[in-house]
Amino acid sequence: MGMSFEEFTENVKASIRDALPEKYQDAAVDIGTMEKINATYTALFVRPEGENYAFAINLDLYYEDFAAGEKSFEETIRDMSGKIQGNEQPSVDMSLFRDYEAAKERFYIRVCGAEQNQDLLERVPHQKVEDMAITYHLLIFENENGTSSAMITNNLMQAYGISQEQLHQDAMENSQEIFKPRLFSVFDVVADHIREMMIEAGVSEKMADKMIESYRETEHMPLLGLTNEKGLNGAGVMFYPDMMDKIGQELGSDFIVIPSSTHEMLFMADNGLASADELKDIVSEINRKVVGQAERLTNESYHYDRKNQIFEKFSSYEARMMATEKVENMGLESQKPDMVKAVQPKTEARSERTSTREQPVKNERKSVLKRLEQKKSEIKAREAGKEKAQGKRKNAALE
Numbered sequence: 001m002g003m004s005f006e007e008f009t010e011n012v013k014a015s016i017r018d019a020l021p022e023k024y025q026d027a028a029v030d031i032g033t034m035e036k037i038n039a040t041y042t043a044l045f046v047r048p049e050g051e052n053y054a055f056a057i058n059l060d061l062y063y064e065d066f067a068a069g070e071k072s073f074e075e076t077i078r079d080m081s082g083k084i085q086g087n088e089q090p091s092v093d094m095s096l097f098r099d100y101e102a103a104k105e106r107f108y109i110r111v112c113g114a115e116q117n118q119d120l121l122e123r124v125p126h127q128k129v130e131d132m133a134i135t136y137h138l139l140i141f142e143n144e145n146g147t148s149s150a151m152i153t154n155n156l157m158q159a160y161g162i163s164q165e166q167l168h169q170d171a172m173e174n175s176q177e178i179f180k181p182r183l184f185s186v187f188d189v190v191a192d193h194i195r196e197m198m199i200e201a202g203v204s205e206k207m208a209d210k211m212i213e214s215y216r217e218t219e220h221m222p223l224l225g226l227t228n229e230k231g232l233n234g235a236g237v238m239f240y241p242d243m244m245d246k247i248g249q250e251l252g253s254d255f256i257v258i259p260s261s262t263h264e265m266l267f268m269a270d271n272g273l274a275s276a277d278e279l280k281d282i283v284s285e286i287n288r289k290v291v292g293q294a295e296r297l298t299n300e301s302y303h304y305d306r307k308n309q310i311f312e313k314f315s316s317y318e319a320r321m322m323a324t325e326k327v328e329n330m331g332l333e334s335q336k337p338d339m340v341k342a343v344q345p346k347t348e349a350r351s352e353r354t355s356t357r358e359q360p361v362k363n364e365r366k367s368v369l370k371r372l373e374q375k376k377s378e379i380k381a382r383e384a385g386k387e388k389a390q391g392k393r394k395n396a397a398l399e
Helices: 005-019 059-067 073-086 100-106 115-121 154-160 164-178 186-200 205-217 235-239 243-251 276-290 314-333 337-390
Strands: 028-036 039-047 055-058 107-113 126-129 132-143 146-151 181-185 223-228 255-261 264-269 302-305 310-313
Touching (some): 005 039, 005 073, 055 059, 055 073, 100 132, 107 235, 154 164, 164 235, 181 186, 186 223, 223 235, 235 264, 243 255, 243 264, 255 276, 310 314
Antiparallel strands (some): 107 132, 132 146, 181 223, 302 310
């Protein structure tokens, strides 16, 4: 009979110290629940004696491999030991969790999907923006291996003795310095990757550059990406002060927002022909094909009205435009019959022009989707190569 999950966790708790160096023999070892954005799991907590931090090991993942027979229990324990030793951290200044003055310059924001994090959001201060939520975090330390942070809970905010308004203000101000924004052309990212592939395949650099430039000149729907300089948990950058207006200036129009992942947002100019259903299909397909559950933000798309500074779901924008058009049409119908007749040919002509443009626009959107998938696949491959060498995602210890 196989080992149950409960038996597995207790055996891990009893065995882990023996697999660690002598300095861990008096470490505190506990089993608990780790709650993070988009993820909740049973964790093994190991806190070295005299230290203010604890390692958090995802027992759910380790048990999956063990139960599937991919690793023996002894191999599992060795892997856990190696992970702990490979993620050793500096001591943490615990005044950061008590003293507002010591901590306030380390607050920053992140954004998550509100629906899939309902339970978590009940226990943390947050600000809803459509179906997303801005949450607040404390940067514990940062080094060559990555960053460590803690989510600000309602209890921690109360311990600081501050309001959510003050927390939001501090976090917004600091975020722009701690995690500086990076706005980029998605085409340039994809083009660099394609250029490397062409050269590796034997195409001359001159010819590769010429082919890429030729495609650039025919690109009708520019696509911008936004993240932070670290490329990690950068979707919230969109909510930095004045950021949406800057994007609008860059694109020269109102724009559509596509949530690529918790790490970045994507933007394209609104040409007036997009539909909420079509955009939702695009976002859903991207999430299903290339975005992991832990990095998924939402299946919705959004719209930003530059003139009125309105950020809303694209479906809400679409409904608002339809209601406005209906009111305008009702006004026309109340006028003299000859005015209605004068407007009708123009409306029919506009519908005809829209119909003739519809297929090229759909083709262009398919091209955009393909470029998005190329970009996400390229980034996933690149990050997979960096993760082991740089430990970029070593955030599990305190958050």
